[in-house]
Amino acid sequence: DAKTTQPNSMESNEEEPVHLPCNHSTISGTDYIHWYRQLPSQGPEYVIHGLTSNVNNRMASLAIAEDRKSSTLILHRATLRDAAVYYCILRDGGDKIIFGKGTRLHILP
């Protein structure tokens, strides 16, 4: 799986939007961009994934750059429950997930 680069940590105020960036300059044409998050003391949780087009679901939106070398996970209105480590992952095939260090998101009340 190709490598991704994320900031170590970010802060956001409660009830404001959060934009979590991810760089993946070596992405291949068949790599999907997946986002997972891990809340404290819990297992990872799938958030969203996409290939080329922007994607929306009930949890978040995924904005993918036109050249696919970067993407942004958007939480439209952060709550305290969104405090977690967010992982940006590239997947080509359905086998193992290679987790990086992710971004630790702190939400300020």
Add this chain to the structure above:
Amino acid sequence: NAGVMQNPRHLVRRRGQEARLRCSPMKGHSHVYWYRQLPEEGLKFMVYLQKENIIDESGMPKERFSAEFPKEGPSILRIQQVVRGDSAAYFCASSPGWNSGDEQYFGPGTRLTVT
């Protein structure tokens, strides 16, 4: 539809004992993955199984660790002669297929403490 189930949630073993961790995938999922998270570290892949087959065990330590996913029943991760360094959270995940777009659903984990 029940999620991925793991048991026990917490397991305490003395050095030298065996640890057995169980994982029941989501209904209809035939792909199971095990990951380990050492204290204050990231998640590391251990093994990927389908029913009765080990597909990828590249992340599994060569000694003392084994995994199976029988035709009937849960997937088992077995650690023989545990040592203090095995203390970690062990997560199981399942997925319905082997496509790039298939998400993995994770269980709550088993926290193993070796005393």
